[in-house]
Each structure stands twice: as C-alpha cells, then as structure tokens.
Amino acid sequence: MKKSIGIIGGGAAGLFAACQLKRLGVTETAEVTLIEKNGIPGRKLTLTGHGRCNITNRKDASRLKEGYHEASKFIYPALMEFEPEDTVSFYENVIGLKVKEEDNNRIFPVCDSAVKVRDALVSYISDYSKILCGTEVTGISVKDGFEVATSKGQYHFDTLILSCGGSSFRETGSSGDSYRFAESLGHTVVPVRAALAPVNADKDSVDFCRALSGVSLDAGISLYCEGKKTASMSGVILFAGFGLTGPAVMEISREILHDVAGKDAYLELDLVPGTSDEEFDRKLLDLIGGHPDTKIATLLSGFVPQSVASAVTARTDCGDLYAQGFSKDNRKKICREMKHLRIRLKGAPDLNAAYVTRGGVSLKEVDRKTMESRLVPALYIIGEALDIDGISGGYNLQACMSEAYLAAKAILSKKIC
Numbered sequence: 001m002k003k004s005i006g007i008i009g010g011g012a013a014g015l016f017a018a019c020q021l022k023r024l025g026v027t028e029t030a031e032v033t034l035i036e037k038n039g040i041p042g043r044k045l046t047l048t049g050h051g052r053c054n055i056t057n058r059k060d061a062s063r064l065k066e067g068y069h070e071a072s073k074f075i076y077p078a079l080m081e082f083e084p085e086d087t088v089s090f091y092e093n094v095i096g097l098k099v100k101e102e103d104n105n106r107i108f109p110v111c112d113s114a115v116k117v118r119d120a121l122v123s124y125i126s127d128y129s130k131i132l133c134g135t136e137v138t139g140i141s142v143k144d145g146f147e148v149a150t151s152k153g154q155y156h157f158d159t160l161i162l163s164c165g166g167s168s169f170r171e172t173g174s175s176g177d178s179y180r181f182a183e184s185l186g187h188t189v190v191p192v193r194a195a196l197a198p199v200n201a202d203k204d205s206v207d208f209c210r211a212l213s214g215v216s217l218d219a220g221i222s223l224y225c226e227g228k229k230t231a232s233m234s235g236v237i238l239f240a241g242f243g244l245t246g247p248a249v250m251e252i253s254r255e256i257l258h259d260v261a262g263k264d265a266y267l268e269l270d271l272v273p274g275t276s277d278e279e280f281d282r283k284l285l286d287l288i289g290g291h292p293d294t295k296i297a298t299l300l301s302g303f304v305p306q307s308v309a310s311a312v313t314a315r316t317d318c319g320d321l322y323a324q325g326f327s328k329d330n331r332k333k334i335c336r337e338m339k340h341l342r343i344r345l346k347g348a349p350d351l352n353a354a355y356v357t358r359g360g361v362s363l364k365e366v367d368r369k370t371m372e373s374r375l376v377p378a379l380y381i382i383g384e385a386l387d388i389d390g391i392s393g394g395y396n397l398q399a400c401m402s403e404a405y406l407a408a409k410a411i412l413s414k415k416i417c
C-alpha cells in the first residue's frame with residue numbers, strides 16, 4: 001500500500017516540492033497530491049520578475065545567505081544543500097528550460113517567461129502527482145497522519161507539506177491560510193508585515209513625490225521613527241504618485257513597523273550620496289563662484305535630474321534666485337534639502353502591494369536541516385509561510401527551492417514509502 005503525501009498550496013514552494021519528490025524518486029512508492037485553491041497553480045509565480053521570473057541569484061551559499069536578514073543562519077543549510085548552481089541545473093536538465101545570467105548575478109529563463117516556468121514545472125509533475133485545482137483547504141487536523149478538510153471533501157495524508165504562502169499579493173491566493181493552519185497545529189506565528197513593498201507618503205510629502213512621478217535616481221535612504229534612525233541603505237529610488245518605490249525603497253520597507261501612522265516617521269533621502277555635507281557645500285560654493293548669472297536650480301542639475309533640482313529649490317523658496325549674492329543661509333537650506341530630504345510616511349507599507357511577507361511561522365519550531373516541524377512529526381513547512389524574507393534578485397524563489405529539496409530529501413530518508 002502506497003503512503004500518501006499531501007502538498008497544501010500549489011505556488012512556487014508547493015510546485016518545487018512536488019518536482020523534488022519526483023526527482024528524488026519518492027513518487028515511485030508514495031502518492032503525491034497537490035491541493036491548490038486557484039483554478040491553476042502558480043499564479044504568483046507567473047508575476048515574478050515582471051513576468052520574466054528571476055529564478056535565482058548565482059552566488060555561493062555563504063554569500064547568498066546574507067540576503068535573508070535575520071533568517072540567514074536558519075536558511076544556510078538549505079542553501080548549502082541545494083545551491084543556485086543546483087537550481088540552474090534543475091531548470092536546464094530536469095525541466096528543460098535554458099537559463100541566462102543578467103546583472104547582479106540574477107538568473108532568468110532564456111524564454112523570459114514566468115508562465116513558461118510555471119507550465120514546465122506543472123508538466124514535469126503532472127504524470128506522477130495528482131493536482132487538485134479549485135480546491136480550497138479549510139482545515140487540517142492530526143489524526144493518525146493528517147485529516148485535511150477541503151471545499152471538495154476530506155483527504156487523509158501520512159505526510160504533509162504546508163506551502164500556502166504568506167499574506168502578500170493576496171489576489172494571487174496567498175491570503176494567510178498558512179498561518180491559520182500552522183497556529184491550529186500549535187505553531188507560533190511571528191507577526192506579519194510587508195517586505196519589498198512601495199512606501200506611501202503622507203499628505204505633507206505626497207504632492208512633492210507626485211510632481212516627480214516617474215523620476216528615478218541613486219540616493220541614500222535612512223528610516224527615522226520618533227527621532228531614531230532605525231535603518232539605512234543606498235540604491236535606486238523612484239518617485240511615484242503615492243510616494244516612493246524602486247529597489248532601495250523596497251528593500252528598506254521591511255523595517256517600517258505597522259504603527260508609524262500618526263507618528264514622527266520619515267525616510268530621509270540623500271540625493272548626493274557619497275559626498276559629505278561639507279563637500280557638497282564646497283562644490284556648490286565653487287559652482288556659485290563660477291556661474292554668477294545662473295539660477296541655483298540650474299546649478300543643482302549637475303547633481304540630480306533637472307526636475308528634482310527644481311522641486312528641491314521650490315521647497316526652499318530659492319527657486320528663482322541666481323547664484324550671484326546667494327547667501328550662506330540659503331546654501332544651508334539647499335544642503336538640507338539635497339542631503340536630508342524628508343519624505344514623511346503615511347503608515348506601514350501595504351502588505352497587499354508587497355512582494356513578500358516578513359514574519360510567519362516561527363523558525364524556532366522548524367528543523368532547519370529538514371524543514372520538518374519540531375512540534376508535529378511528518379509536517380513540513382516551506383516557502384513564504386515561514387518567517388523568512390529575502391532581498392530582491394531571485395533570493396525568495398531560491399529559498400523556496402532549497403527548502404523544498406530539504407523537505408523532499410527528509411521525507412525520502414524517513415523511508416515512509
């Protein structure tokens with residue numbers, strides 16, 4: 001009699017798990033059933049990498065782990081056991097999709113199609129795994145294995161992989177059910193909030209951002225809350241109608257807590273990164289001396305795009321002033337806006353607009369070498385359900401893949417089949 005393995009959630013992690021189970025030969029002696037509430041698996045997967053799917057980041061595990069914040073120690077064994085090189089080999093040699101490398105070690109399929117990635121994964125498993133789409137799991141209980149209640153009836157499994165995702169981009173299906181199920185089985189869920197999300201500006205700053213909508217530049221960003229600097233980084237930022245987005249803003253968003261609404265919280269932008277306030281003032285003074293008949297806004301366009309220079313000078317009432325006779329006080333004002341521009345925050349970033357969820361099932365309750373629950377034997381938890389979020393660049397899908405591999409390997413080694 002074959003044993004049964006249930007995979008709850010057919011997103012990236014669930015599909016990878018089904019693939020790894022087949023690849024490792026588990027499906028020859030066990031029946032694998034993947035249950036997905038949407039009509040088709042991998043909806044979020046098809047949106048990844050702007051529809052191109054950034055499948056991994058080609059770094060060795062010791063460097064890659066640094067991209068997982070507080071979870072770097074937890075995820076390291078998984079990354080060591082199934083590295084980005086293994087992911088590349090899986091795509092090219094197992095499911096037949098050639099890959100290419102782009103800037104910052106990011107790996108994409110040559111076909112530039114996340115839909116084709118999803119389809120190749122589904123096609124690889126479809127002759128072995130049962131795929132039950134349009135089937136919503138409503139409850140899980142432990143009873144001589146696992147009783148899984150769904151919208152289409154009851155199922156029993158000997159082993160369960162929980163991969164229902166997080167709470168970000170809810171319309172793709174990840175509506176926080178992983179947390180509900182994990183809690184019902186005794187697990188602790190670390191409070192969830194947005195990571196890799198755009199940031200909304202409050203009423204004092206939103207007009208400024210809206211006027212520059214579409215403009216991007218390199219900047220330093222620091223997050224301040226109640227007078228304390230809590231995070232900083234640098235990179236590309238993009239002004240938008242609602243506030244700020246772009247890679248550096250999305251990276252820092254995970255540090256913004258839920259309760260900043262109504263508090264003194266802002267992002268401070270350094271529009272001339274790599275130059276100290278004093279150096280900037282000296283450079284400005286030199287420009288002023290060399291171009292007495294030029295407007296200050298025009299001189300500033302040597303540092304930032306003209307539209308940003310005009311918006312910044314407008315904030316200081318210096319917009320129409322010429323270099324000649326420009327006072328020290330005015331220079332100070334310009335320096336403050338160029339080096340310490342404050343964008344006040346409306347509140348915490350919207351989880352629904354976040355690429356990933358920060359928080360989730362506590363890592364203390366999961367074995368990092370197998371992904372098996374420390375509380376419920378034969379329950380494996382993988383993907384965004386866990387309290388792991390990676391930086392952008394293929395880190396999050398690599399985490400799903402490495403975790404899926406560990407779970408599949410552990411299930412095989414238990415000889416349940």
Ligand SMILES: Cc1cc2nc3c(=O)[nH]c(=O)nc-3n(C[C@H](O)[C@H](O)[C@H](O)COP(=O)(O)OP(=O)(O)OC[C@H]3O[C@@H](n4cnc5c(N)ncnc54)[C@H](O)[C@@H]3O)c2cc1C
Pocket residue numbers: 008009010011012013014035036037038041042043044045047048049050053054055056135136137138163164165166168169172173174175177178354355356382383384385393394395396397398400
């Ligand atoms: C716009 C966007 C772009 C991204 N781009 C990238 C990228 O290029 N590279 C990268 O590494 N990461 C990227 N990510 C992050 C990455 O997509 C996620 O980390 C990854 O999809 C998480 O996989 P998961 O399987 O854990 O969750 P999900 O992909 O969310 O899958 C969970 C699945 O479980 C199903 N489910 C939920 N509840 C139930 C239930 N009760 N019953 C049955 N099924 C259920 C859902 O319908 C869903 O299909 C991006 C994310 C977004 C939103």
